[in-house]
């Protein structure tokens with residue numbers, strides 16, 4: 001079998017799908033994207049195309065190593081997201097060619113169902129209570145929300161109190177009938193992380209995500225000495241070579257590699273195994289589309305330390321497109337009691353509505369994240 005063509009489709013809400021065709025009539029789908037930089041990742045995918053066309057798609061490991069090592073420069077959000085989407089599509093092809101779901105190719109299921117969680121409250125966490133009530137009716141009992149709005153490198157006790165008050169309100173409304181992670185989303189600088197974590201202790205969130213920015217990862221171990229709240233991070237780390245320093249230094253209880261940013265299934269299976277060796281849980285980041293989610297589930301179902309899976313149904317980013325809009329086998333993605341089952345079809349298990357993808361790609365949005373500024377006009381972390 002030989003690769004014959006790579007076709008990219010940028011489409012609402014802010015995703016990009018990649019279709020890899022072969023001379024055997026089998027095609028695979030991947031979801032290479034950096035939210036807000038889709039065109040950069042698209043260019044990176046097509047820079048790999050001259051090498052990939054004519055190659056045997058079954059040699060995923062060699063193709064991955066060529067894409068990672070063959071261009072001298074390596075790593076980073078754009079290149080690793082391009083490799084991730086190509087890798088996903090190659091696993092999809094392999095599964096379809098062998099008539100097996102990817103989780104079977106990776107050694108089979110370690111669990112029968114995977115716990116998923118839902119975002120609530122949007123960029124500004126005001127509407128959390130309303131969203132939790134609605135989603136609980138759909139069977140969810142685990143959620144994630146932004147912890148703060150803009151926050152200065154050093155900020156007031158009032159800002160801390162406002163952030164904590166929202167969490168106190170949730171616990172008052174639902175007790176421990178629900179659990180939730182709090183995403184600091186990189187908005188909290190190291191000087192503010194300690195006071196904010198200390199103030200949140202009494203409410204025992206399931207985890208605090210990105211307690212500081214990924215480029216400040218040396219603080220994870222320091223912060224972990226000051227809090228019992230499990231710390232989580234990983235969405236802005238792009239290979240096992242970045243995760244290794246964090247595992248060695250300690251501090252993270254949960255790692256959240258993004259299957260569309262951290263090199264794909266081939267890389268994230270290795271990150272999951274490294275995490276297990278350090279007794280760190282896996283909770284793949286996935287605010288994206290169905291192919292990315294399918295790739296996450298393939299890794300979840302073969303990783304003993306997988307504990308939680310993010311999925312984007314109803315996420316505040318999905319303006320103009322929803323998780324299953326481009327999926328024909330919607331029923332395979334049903335969520336029952338807050339859990340998903342393994343996707344049963346060969347490959348990644350996504351039957352893509354190609355006509356809808358092609359139509360939607362004619363009017364692709366150029367999604368950008370908002371640019372936030374502090375009251376003094378300086379740039380604020382979004």
Ligand SMILES: O=C(O)C(=O)C[C@@H](O)[C@H](O)CO
Pocket residue numbers: 035183185235285286287310317369
């Ligand atoms: O889902 C999460 O945990 C996020 O932090 C959302 C963020 O990753 C946006 O997708 C960036 O555009």
Ligand SMILES: [Mg+2]
Pocket residue numbers: 183185209210235
């Ligand atoms: Mg996050």
